[in-house]
Amino acid sequence: EVQLVESGGGLVQPGGSLRLSCAGSGFTFSDYYVDWVRQAPGKGLEWVARIRNKANSYSTEYAASVKGRFTVLRDDSKNLVYLQMNTLKTDDTAVYSCARVKLGPIKYFDYWGQGTLVTVSS
């Protein structure tokens, strides 16, 4: 069974840092791209970042709202993807979920984790 489980959320002050983890199981983790998506309280979904697989040089993409502050990394030996979040702002408060990107040319999100809550507040 494919599973994605996020961890690492919590309360952090504005300007602080936090690192989220996304653990994958039930599939060959290293083959897949993994994205991060966030959902602010009572709001819709916002795509945050993507990390590709080794065959695509682990290249990354970011939403404009987080570029330069967030970094996505992966450790395929541990089946983990990380989202390093720096210089956090109150607007970054959200549930952060990771999602597996379908293999092949049609890259929709076929599995999602339940998410981890990040609260940025003083």
Add this chain to the structure above:
Amino acid sequence: EIVLTQSPGTLSLSPGERATLSCRASQSVSNTYLAWYHQKPGQAPRLLIYSASSRATGTPDRFSGSGSGTDFILTISRLETEDSAVYYCQQYGSSPYSFGQGTKLEIK
């Protein structure tokens, strides 16, 4: 950046009725790379439709997607109470891989 606008914001219908949800893109979505997801309270989003009209594994045939270019429709025929959820469209053809703001479907 492609902006997706969904309408209506909220839809309230009765069991057995048909729901029509719209997703309009600010520019053409390449290769109809458009997906529909639904999300129930406290749950992760679940894929319903990909490539505008292909049903994902496990999606009932009451759900159908159509459209191309900038205009896309999700139709749910014969509504059931379990269809209550927020429905999101997403384009995955060009970065940033944007979502619509969602349509809340209430089954009376």
